[in-house]
Amino acid sequence: MALQLVRACSIPCPFVPWNDPAPTIAPRHEPAKTHANVSSDDTIVQPDLTFADLGLSDKVLSAVTDAGYTKPTPIQAGAIPHALQGKDVLGIAQTGTGKTAAFVLPMITRLEKGRARARMPRTLILEPTRELAAQVEENFVRYGKNHKLNIALLIGGVSFDEQERKLERGADVLIATPGRLLDHRERGKLLLTGVDILVIDEADRMLDMGFIPDIERICEMIPFTRQTLFFSATMPPEITKLTEKFLQAPVRVEVAKPSSTATTVTQRLVKSGSKSWDKRAVLRKLIEDEGDSLTNAIIFCNRKVDVSELFRSLVKHDFDAGALHGDMDQRARMAMLDGFRNNKLRLLVASDVAARGLDIPAVSHVFNFDVPIHAEDYVHRIGRTGRAGRSGKAFTIVTKSDNKYLDAVEKLTGQSIEWLDGDLSTLSPEVESDEAPRRGRGRPERKGRGRERGGERTRETPVAKTTPADEREDVVEAAPAERRERREAIRQGNAERERQMPNRPEQPRRDRDDRGRRYRDQDDVNTVVGFGDDVPAFMKIAVPV
DNA sequence: AAAAAAT
Numbered sequence: 001m002a003l004q005l006v007r008a009c010s011i012p013c014p015f016v017p018w019n020d021p022a023p024t025i026a027p028r029h030e031p032a033k034t035h036a037n038v039s040s041d042d043t044i045v046q047p048d049l050t051f052a053d054l055g056l057s058d059k060v061l062s063a064v065t066d067a068g069y070t071k072p073t074p075i076q077a078g079a080i081p082h083a084l085q086g087k088d089v090l091g092i093a094q095t096g097t098g099k100t101a102a103f104v105l106p107m108i109t110r111l112e113k114g115r116a117r118a119r120m121p122r123t124l125i126l127e128p129t130r131e132l133a134a135q136v137e138e139n140f141v142r143y144g145k146n147h148k149l150n151i152a153l154l155i156g157g158v159s160f161d162e163q164e165r166k167l168e169r170g171a172d173v174l175i176a177t178p179g180r181l182l183d184h185r186e187r188g189k190l191l192l193t194g195v196d197i198l199v200i201d202e203a204d205r206m207l208d209m210g211f212i213p214d215i216e217r218i219c220e221m222i223p224f225t226r227q228t229l230f231f232s233a234t235m236p237p238e239i240t241k242l243t244e245k246f247l248q249a250p251v252r253v254e255v256a257k258p259s260s261t262a263t264t265v266t267q268r269l270v271k272s273g274s275k276s277w278d279k280r281a282v283l284r285k286l287i288e289d290e291g292d293s294l295t296n297a298i299i300f301c302n303r304k305v306d307v308s309e310l311f312r313s314l315v316k317h318d319f320d321a322g323a324l325h326g327d328m329d330q331r332a333r334m335a336m337l338d339g340f341r342n343n344k345l346r347l348l349v350a351s352d353v354a355a356r357g358l359d360i361p362a363v364s365h366v367f368n369f370d371v372p373i374h375a376e377d378y379v380h381r382i383g384r385t386g387r388a389g390r391s392g393k394a395f396t397i398v399t400k401s402d403n404k405y406l407d408a409v410e411k412l413t414g415q416s417i418e419w420l421d422g423d424l425s426t427l428s429p430e431v432e433s434d435e436a437p438r439r440g441r442g443r444p445e446r447k448g449r450g451r452e453r454g455g456e457r458t459r460e461t462p463v464a465k466t467t468p469a470d471e472r473e474d475v476v477e478a479a480p481a482e483r484r485e486r487r488e489a490i491r492q493g494n495a496e497r498e499r500q501m502p503n504r505p506e507q508p509r510r511d512r513d514d515r516g517r518r519y520r521d522q523d524d525v526n527t528v529v530g531f532g533d534d535v536p537a538f539m540k541i542a543v544p545v
Numbered sequence: 546a547a548a549a550a551a552t
Contacts, residue, residue, distance in 0.1 A: 129549065156551055179551040209549050302547055326549055352548050373547060401546090 054080045057109040059146035064105065067142055073098030078253035079229075080106050086227050088250040090243055094233040095202075095356065096383070097255050103199050103229045104139045107173070108147060110197065116150055116170035120194030124222070125175045126215065128205045130155040130330065131337060133175045135359050136201070140173050149173055156180045157330035164189050178206075178214035185221070192221040200246075203232035203239050205356060212238065219246045264386035265366075267394045268420040269406070271427050274399035276306070280313050283369060286395055287319065287347070290365060293393075296340065297365035299349045300381050302373060308501065310369060311349045315494040318487060322497050325351035332500040344493060355380040368396040371405040375412040400424055 051064050051072055072080065075093045083089050083106035093099045107123055116122050127133040137153045144151075152166035154176035167174075167189050174181075174195075184190045198219070200206070206215055219228075228247050232239050243250065272282040287294060301307045304325040311323035322336040322345045339345035341360060348354065349369075355377055366385045372378045378396075385392025396417070398406055403424075410416050 177550060181551095183551050205549085211550075214550090304548075355548090370546090377547090405546090 049077055051076075051105075054105075055084050055109075056080065056105055057112055059112070060105055060109050060143060063143045063145050064101075066145075069101075073102075074255045075099050075253060076102045076105070078255070079103070079251075082251040082253075083107070083227075083229060084109060086110075088227060088247045089229045090247060090250040090252045091229070091231040092233070092235060092252070092254040093231060094383075095359070099201075099231055100136055100139050100359075101143070103201075103231070104136070104143055107197055107199070108140070108144050108149070111149065111172050112147065116172045117194060118170050119167055119189060120191045121152065121167070121171040121174035122194060123173050123197040123199070124181075124192065124195045124218075125173070125199040125201060126181070126206075126218065127175065127177055128202050128209055128211060129353060129358075130157060130177055131333065131353065131358050132202065133177055134334065136175050140175070144173075151175070154180045154184055155330070157333075160184070160187075178211050178218065181218065182214060192218070193223060195222045195226055197227045197229065198222055199229045199231070201231050202356070203230060203242065204234045204236060207236065207238055212242065215242070216245075224248075264390065265382055265392045265394050267382065267396070267417045269396050269398050269417050269423070270420045271422065271424050272397045272399050273427065274401055276309065279369060279397050279399070280310065282397055283310075283367060284314075284317060284319070286367065286397075290393070293364065294346070295364040296343065296346050297348070297367060298354055298360070298363055298381075298384050299347060299367040299369050300355065300372070301349065301351060302370040304351050306370065307349050307351050311501065312498070314347060314349065315498055318490055318494070320346040320490045321349060321494065322347070323349045323501060324354050326353050328501065335500055336497065339493075339497070345497075352377055352381070355384070360384060364392060366392065366394040368394070371396055371398055371402040371409065373405055375405070375408040378409045379413065395420065398424065400427075 049072060050070050051061055054072060054077065056064070075091055075097045079089050079091050079102040083103065089103075091099060091102060093102075103125075111122065114122065125133075125136055127136060133153060133155050137151055140149060140151050149172045150166065150169055151173045152163060152171040152175070154163050154167075154174065156177060156179055163180075163184065167184065181190070185192070200215060200219075203215075206212060228250075230243055230247055230250065270282060270286060272279045283299065287297070299310065301310055304327050307323050307325045311321055314321040322339055324333060324336050324340075328336075336345070336348065337358070337360075340348045348360075352372070354360070363385045366382050368378070368381060372381060382392075382394040385394055396406075396409075
């Protein structure tokens with residue numbers, strides 16, 4: 001500790017601006033004054049514009065060419081020249097518009113002059129999620145291949161050691177999620193006084209996630225002489241306020257949505273009984289019916305437990321599946337995402353971590369296993385398909401209890417979504433009525449049939465109406481050797497991914513409260529501490545929670 | 546009836 005202090009003090013001006021709460025900030029101009037509106041129409045107006053026209057350095061240009069790009073997207077064409085001049089930029093653009101390269105390319109060009117000093121990164125990029133941060137790092141690697149950039153990625157869920165080493169070495173580019181960044185700073189391993197360029201990406205999402213106070217704290221640690229590049233898909237009032245506070249005379253670059261969802265994405269609602277096994281059976285049927293037209297798909301669930309449950313179920317049915325949610329450890333998250341990107345994996349079951357921002361190209365299908373609780377999430381989810389002019393399909397499984405949320409979705413999108421095969425009123429009545437009595441009593445079909453793997457206590461029904469297990473056998477018998485091999489490969493991949501799924505963290509710990517203190521076990525409910533076997537009856541009365 | 550992010 002003492003050592004750290006001594007070392008921190010040996011750095012020039014260690015304590016200066018971050019204790020001064022944002023000193024006299026230069027006068028701000030209204031963003032509208034320097035307004036430079038660029039819409040997607042500009043691509044038509046200037047069809048011949050190339051990256052070479054934007055003023056990027058030769059080294060950056062050659063990396064861009066090597067990556068196979070010649071024409072900038074509207075946000076790139078609009079933002080890059082201003083960013084190169086050192087102006088603040090307010091970019092209003094969604095993912096899929098080429099937003100990341102719009103700040104990465106000019107930053108690399110501007111970083112060519114100067115060198116990084118220990119613990120004093122020269123640039124800082126804030127991202128709302130770990131995956132996005134990692135994605136930005138990949139961009140710096142790709143476009144910075146002709147440069148000797150020191151890149152540090154500070155995200156949670158991985159060890160501090162390597163991150164600290166990179167900071168120590170001096171980072172040209174620091175990419176971080178807010179929590180881990182502040183953590184490093186509190187440990188005294190990081191000085192933000194040398195940051196020349198600050199990027200705040202996906203600001204509206206940071207807002208949703210409650211990061212704004214952290215962002216404000218971080219902004220106040222960075223000298224106001226910096227350049228700020230600020231990106232947001234939407235501009236709610238809180239975000240506008242933030243830009244007024246932290247941007248100086250920004251150039252506003254606004255681009256239209258990459259594609260209007262309605263034209264490229266075929267949306268359908270699919271009725272289902274409300275029990276999860278019904279929904280799983282409906283989903284399997286949907287996937288099978290889509291056949292080879294389904295090249296890859298994301299299946300969204302509302303809750304992390306459901307992601308895990310559905311993932312295990314699909315694996316059990318030999319679907320080529322992976323899972324992604326925020327309670328999985330970082331290695332598993334990365335591995336799943338990589339597998340999905342490299343097409344080693346056809347189905348990705350995910351929470352809304354994957355709904356926005358993640359760069360998953362060309363998904364042919366999106367399935368909403370649950371109707372999202374917040375209507376705007378629906379838009380983000382189905383936005384994962386039908387990108388770049390390709391067609392996509394989005395199926396949403398709907399149960400009786402989803403009506404309220406479905407109404408909200410239809411109201412938000414301003415269109416009623418077609419049912420695939422009749423609405424809920426056409427649901428055969430036994431689907432709903434059968435279950436209530438069956439539940440808890442055990443199903444007759446299951447009696448005497450041991451579970452394949454003992455001790456497993458999933459709610460999965462081995463014999464659903466479609467008896468999928470038996471059907472599967474038929475398929476395997478009838479399949480040519482080639483298909484059997486493929487199935488075997490899927491099984492192996494699944495087994496590997498299942499191993500990567502954490503056994504515990506994704507299940508909410510019902511035996512602990514939120515401070516990690518242990519609740520009494522279910523079985524403990526009837527044993528009252530201190531009474532031995534003689535417990536007054538009133539103390540055993542269960543209190544409804 | 547949610548998820549994300551620091552431990």
